[in-house]
Amino acid sequence: MTFSPQLEARFAKLLTSYPAGRQRSAMIPMLLYAQDELGHITDELVEEVARRVGVTPLQVNEVLSYYSMLHRKPLGKYHVQVCTNISCLLHDGDKLYEHACKKLGIGHKGVTADGQISLEEVECMGACSWAPAIQVNYDFHHFVTPEQLDQLLDGLRKT
Amino acid sequence: MLYNQPSPLETKVLSRRFGMPNSASIDTYLATEGYQAFRKAAGMKPEEIIEEVKISNLRGRGGAGFPTGMKWSFVPRTSPKPKYIVVNADESEPGTCKDRVLIENDPHQLIEGTLIAGKAVDAHAGYIYVRGEYRYLIEILDKAIAEAYEKGWLGKNIQGTGFDFDLYTHTGAGAYECGEESALLESLEGKRGIPRIRPPFPAVAGAFQCPTVLNNVETYCAVPAILRDGGAAFAALGIPKSGGTKMTCLTGHVNKPGVYELRLGFPVKQMIEEVGGGIRLGRKMKAFIPGGSSCPVLTAAEVEGATMDYDSMAQRKSMLGSGGVIIMDDQTCMVKAALRIMRFYAHESCGWCIPCREGTTWLKKILERFHAGGGTRTDINLIGDISRNMLGRTFCPLGDAAAMPTISIVEKFRHEFEDHLDGKPCPYEHEMVTV
Numbered sequence: 001m002t003f004s005p006q007l008e009a010r011f012a013k014l015l016t017s018y019p020a021g022r023q024r025s026a027m028i029p030m031l032l033y034a035q036d037e038l039g040h041i042t043d044e045l046v047e048e049v050a051r052r053v054g055v056t057p058l059q060v061n062e063v064l065s066y067y068s069m070l071h072r073k074p075l076g077k078y079h080v081q082v083c084t085n086i087s088c089l090l091h092d093g094d095k096l097y098e099h100a101c102k103k104l105g106i107g108h109k110g111v112t113a114d115g116q117i118s119l120e121e122v123e124c125m126g127a128c129s130w131a132p133a134i135q136v137n138y139d140f141h142h143f144v145t146p147e148q149l150d151q152l153l154d155g156l157r158k159t
Numbered sequence: 160m161l162y163n164q165p166s167p168l169e170t171k172v173l174s175r176r177f178g179m180p181n182s183a184s185i186d187t188y189l190a191t192e193g194y195q196a197f198r199k200a201a202g203m204k205p206e207e208i209i210e211e212v213k214i215s216n217l218r219g220r221g222g223a224g225f226p227t228g229m230k231w232s233f234v235p236r237t238s239p240k241p242k243y244i245v246v247n248a249d250e251s252e253p254g255t256c257k258d259r260v261l262i263e264n265d266p267h268q269l270i271e272g273t274l275i276a277g278k279a280v281d282a283h284a285g286y287i288y289v290r291g292e293y294r295y296l297i298e299i300l301d302k303a304i305a306e307a308y309e310k311g312w313l314g315k316n317i318q319g320t321g322f323d324f325d326l327y328t329h330t331g332a333g334a335y336e337c338g339e340e341s342a343l344l345e346s347l348e349g350k351r352g353i354p355r356i357r358p359p360f361p362a363v364a365g366a367f368q369c370p371t372v373l374n375n376v377e378t379y380c381a382v383p384a385i386l387r388d389g390g391a392a393f394a395a396l397g398i399p400k401s402g403g404t405k406m407t408c409l410t411g412h413v414n415k416p417g418v419y420e421l422r423l424g425f426p427v428k429q430m431i432e433e434v435g436g437g438i439r440l441g442r443k444m445k446a447f448i449p450g451g452s453s454c455p456v457l458t459a460a461e462v463e464g465a466t467m468d469y470d471s472m473a474q475r476k477s478m479l480g481s482g483g484v485i486i487m488d489d490q491t492c493m494v495k496a497a498l499r500i501m502r503f504y505a506h507e508s509c510g511w512c513i514p515c516r517e518g519t520t521w522l523k524k525i526l527e528r529f530h531a532g533g534g535t536r537t538d539i540n541l542i543g544d545i546s547r548n549m550l551g552r553t554f555c556p557l558g559d560a561a562a563m564p565t566i567s568i569v570e571k572f573r574h575e576f577e578d579h580l581d582g583k584p585c586p587y588e589h590e591m592v593t594v
Binding site: 017018019022024025026027028029031032033053055062063064066067068069070084085086087089090091092094095096099123124125126127128129130131135138139140142145146 | 286295346349352367410491499590593
């Protein structure tokens with residue numbers, strides 16, 4: 001597989017970050033960084049990463065199925081993650097999530113028909129003092145109101 | 160950047176650079192006594208560094224509260240194997256968002272803490288394991304690490320001291336369990352994050368089966384101040400047996416939620432009323448969780464006279480935990496709170512130990528049914544029984560973490576469970592409140 005020069009540089013650095021013979025350590029970071037570029041983890045990517053870190057594709061699949069941020073199916077261009085865990089719940093994060101479901105017409109791990117937006121109800125993301133919080137891809141949004149969420153989602157639909 | 164205004168009641172040691180222009184840059188760090196603690200440590204014997212950390216009474220800030228100096232002393236320095244420093248930046252305990260601000264505002268303080276730890280145990284490489292959701296922090300750390308290499312504070316023969324140290328960031332990919340030390344090490348080695356049987360402890364066989372110091376971000380961040388100002392000065396900020404300050408995350412129903420640095424032993428009441436600005440909408444507090452959702456829940460009456468430290472919380476049969484304070488007002492449904500907490504643990508249980516894997520899912524199902532009005536009177540005791548049968552029966556503390564808050568909620572708020580019996584609608588359902 002061919003990747004962007006930036007991703008190749010990232011891979012090269014990862015493969016030299018661990019002690020000799022421990023290249024398997026690079027597997028999870030490689031999968032996540034590659035997913036950022038490809039949108040999701042394909043069979044081809046599994047084989048490529050397996051080859052580069054020196055394990056079998058089965059071993060890569062075994063590991064990646066454990067991690068909630070590694071996705072085997074395509075996500076939307078914008079992945080909207082709404083936290084409903086306890087500190088966000090106390091600020092009605094559950095209602096914010098329901099609002100997002102209605103607005104987008106999709107549910108947990110759903111993707112809009114145009115592939116633009118996907119939605120996920122997520123566990124604590126470390127924004128507890130600024131609840132309710134959401135993440136769009138890797139960007140945090142704090143103290144989110146339903147009105148702000150509407151505006152944000154409308155903006156994501158257009159771009 | 161800061162997401163909340165600081166409070167005048169804070170004792171700013173770890174957060175002393177917060178709010179300064181370019182606080183994350185090495186220039187700001189060097190201009191404000193940065194890396195001077197490492198310079199001091201470089202001239203000390205390893206056992207002297209560890210002794211200074213012991214004097215400081217610094218205890219692990221990730222939740223367990225184990226004395227840091229003692230932990231470091233367990234590393235067999237004379238072992239022929241390489242030794243490693245591992246930073247737990249997998250902050251994912253619900254209610255906790257302090258490591259995020261420490262890294263975002265002052266990454267060099269963390270780097271200096273790892274350098275000093277490396278010097279203390281003769282380690283020459285370190286890994287910062289950062290939860291995957293904190294991608295922007297990895298970028299901040301990578302930039303800070305590059306600056307440190309460029310200015311000779313990382314790499315070979317650091318500042319002519321003869322000490323070599325390399326530091327790397329490593330991203331997680333979404334798993335609460337990887338915040339548990341042995342699961343973190345498995346994940347760092349490219350495996351599923353399941354706990355290891357101990358002993359051997361990481362001090363003897365940690366990363367890559369080599370001796371390893373593994374601490375929380377906040378713990379390492381306290382180390383430069385300890386070396387710079389002396390362990391005794393740090394200890395004096397807190398109370399006996401709990402030295403220093405704690406980054407405290409006020410979350411839930413307070414008027415001024417935020418991350419504040421408070422000395423250990425800070426009165427809970429003053430923290431809620433003065434630092435946090437009191438309970439929002441003029442309501443009263445119903446329940447209090449001192450340090451993340453894994454801690455037993457306390458009632459408002461139980462926290463009367465309590466202080467934020469390890470012993471005060473242990474006396475009340477709870478824990479200081481991670482510093483993620485969760486405050487619930489008198490309109491909170493405790494059944495719904497118990498359910499949401501259990502949904503989390505059921506989702507995050509790694510499945511290695513059956514009491515945790517099955518117990519969390521059973522409890523989630525019962526609580527879901529209960530909150531929807533389908534509960535029976537016998538369910539109330541069943542929730543407690545299942546929880547108690549998980550306690551102490553798992554390789555790692557996740558099973559306990561799920562059981563402890565649940566047991567406390569059922570015991571202390573039993574009447575709220577009774578209010579949901581016989582198909583009665585939840586008495587606390589409400590429209591979304593935005594303040």
